[in-house]
Amino acid sequence: MNLLEEAVNELLPESYHHLSAKEMSKRVQAIRQKFGEALFIPCHHYQKDEVVQFADSIGDSLQLAQAAAQNKKARYIVFCGVHFMAETADMLTDDTQKVILPDLRAGCSMADMADIYQLEQAWPRLLERFGDTIMPITYINSTAAIKAFVGSHGGTTVTSSNARQIVQHALTQKKRIFFLPDQHLGRNTAAELGIPLDEMAIWNPIRQELEDVQTSDDRLQVILWKGYCSVHQHFTLKNIAAIRKNHPAMQIIVHPECPYEVVQAADMAGSTKKIVDTIENAPAGSEWAIGTEANLVGRIIQAHPDKKIVSLNPFTCPCMTMNRIDLPHLLFALEKLNQGEVIHQIQVDKQTTTDALAALNRMLAQS
Ligand code: 13P
Numbered sequence: 349m350n351l352l353e354e355a356v357n358e359l360l361p362e363s364y365h366h367l368s369a370k371e372m373s374k375r376v377q378a379i380r381q382k383f384g385e386a387l388f389i390p391c392h393h394y395q396k397d398e399v400v401q402f403a404d405s406i407g408d409s410l411q412l413a414q415a416a417a418q419n420k421k422a423r424y425i426v427f428c429g430v431h432f433m434a435e436t437a438d439m440l441t442d443d444t445q446k447v448i449l450p451d452l453r454a455g456c457s458m459a460d461m462a463d464i465y466q467l468e469q470a471w472p473r474l475l476e477r478f479g480d481t482i483m484p485i486t487y488i489n490s491t492a493a494i495k496a497f498v499g500s501h502g503g504t505t506v507t508s509s510n511a512r513q514i515v516q517h518a519l520t521q522k523k524r525i526f527f528l529p530d531q532h533l534g535r536n537t538a539a540e541l542g543i544p545l546d547e548m549a550i551w552n553p554i555r556q557e558l559e560d561v562q563t564s565d566d567r568l569q570v571i572l573w574k575g576y577c578s579v580h581q582h583f584t585l586k587n588i589a590a591i592r593k594n595h596p597a598m599q600i601i602v603h604p605e606c607p608y609e610v611v612q613a614a615d616m617a618g619s620t621k622k623i624v625d626t627i628e629n630a631p632a633g634s635e636w637a638i639g640t641e642a643n644l645v646g647r648i649i650q651a652h653p654d655k656k657i658v659s660l661n662p663f664t665c666p667c668m669t670m671n672r673i674d675l676p677h678l679l680f681a682l683e684k685l686n687q688g689e690v691i692h693q694i695q696v697d698k699q700t701t702t703d704a705l706a707a708l709n710r711m712l713a714q715s
């Protein structure tokens with residue numbers, strides 16, 4: 349097969365759009381049964397219900413990274429999440445285990461905001477200005493190349509579940525951190541650790557310069573890459589004010605990818621896992637407004653009919669790239685596998701893997 353034929357061969361055939369959900373589910377189930385433990389389907393909490401029903405493991409980014417690292421039995425890992433998660437799974441599994449992303453268009457707009465070439469330009473400039481005083485830290489929502497750069501420069505990855513303890517530890521090792529690519533998680537985490545906002549500045553990767561510098565270079569502790577999550581950025585102070593006015597008994601819990609003012613005005617903030625656990629453990633009759641991805645909020649509402657739960661922003665959308673993994677794409681990838689063909693494999697090269705693993709393993713050792 350030449351490259352063009354290969355690309356066409358991997359495109360979802362039109363016929364899959366005409367199958368009923370029942371038919372697709374039956375066929376997915378049959379393949380899962382046939383493969384048994386040789387097939388592992390991890391799903392992020394933000395995936396659609398039609399996909400989550402087939403999850404062997406459902407979790408947030410940290411839990412899925414840990415599940416991939418621990419699984420030694422599966423020959424095929426069909427990852428229902430986004431591209432950086434599938435890359436991470438590939439790096440954390442053996443060479444014999446193949447990771448498949450059912451739709452290659454399932455990326456992450458935040459991860460795309462940090463380009464390795466921008467980082468390679470930024471780093472020497474920061475070293476020139478601040479000397480060897482900076483620990484690079486990247487949110488796991490970043491490309492393998494960014495993780496590799498961070499790993500080979502003594503840094504670590506974080507997820508929203510462990511950012512606080514890892515940033516705290518990093519600041520005992522170096523005077524300042526350079527946090528990529530989510531400025532909101534970086535700012536919220538540093539603020540939680542008591543670092544004043546004026547000791548943080550923003551690195552603009554397009555202009556290649558520091559913005560919002562409000563202190564002397566000597567006092568600057570946190571440099572935030574100017575990236576954000578297009579889903580969580582949409583929760584606002586107006587949304588909080590509307591809940592306080594219309595549902596005064598409601599508690600508001602938000603993800604730390606939300607802007608600083610929103611996290612400050614909410615009653616609680618925490619990773620996807622913390623949000624799921626908090627609602628799980630809340631008493632019947634309690635009332636909640638949740639500021640995170642819409643598929644997950646919808647599922648939490650369904651799972652807790654004894655509680656009154658709404659989305660903090662009633663007009664919020666699901667993460668569009670997470671949503672690209674749907675039942676037709678999952679079925680197509682599995683049926684190809686069943687025919688002996690691996691499509692949409694995510695494979696990170698050896699050198700990148702070695703360097704990125706340095707960052708990932710530092711994180712996993714502290715989690
Ligand atoms: P967590 O899974 O760490 O909560 O991150 C949320 C997210 O946006 C994943 O893309």
Ligand code: SF4
Nearest residue numbers: 456457458577579667
């Ligand atoms: Fe990326 Fe935000 Fe979607 Fe997560 S929710 S995959 S951070 S765009």
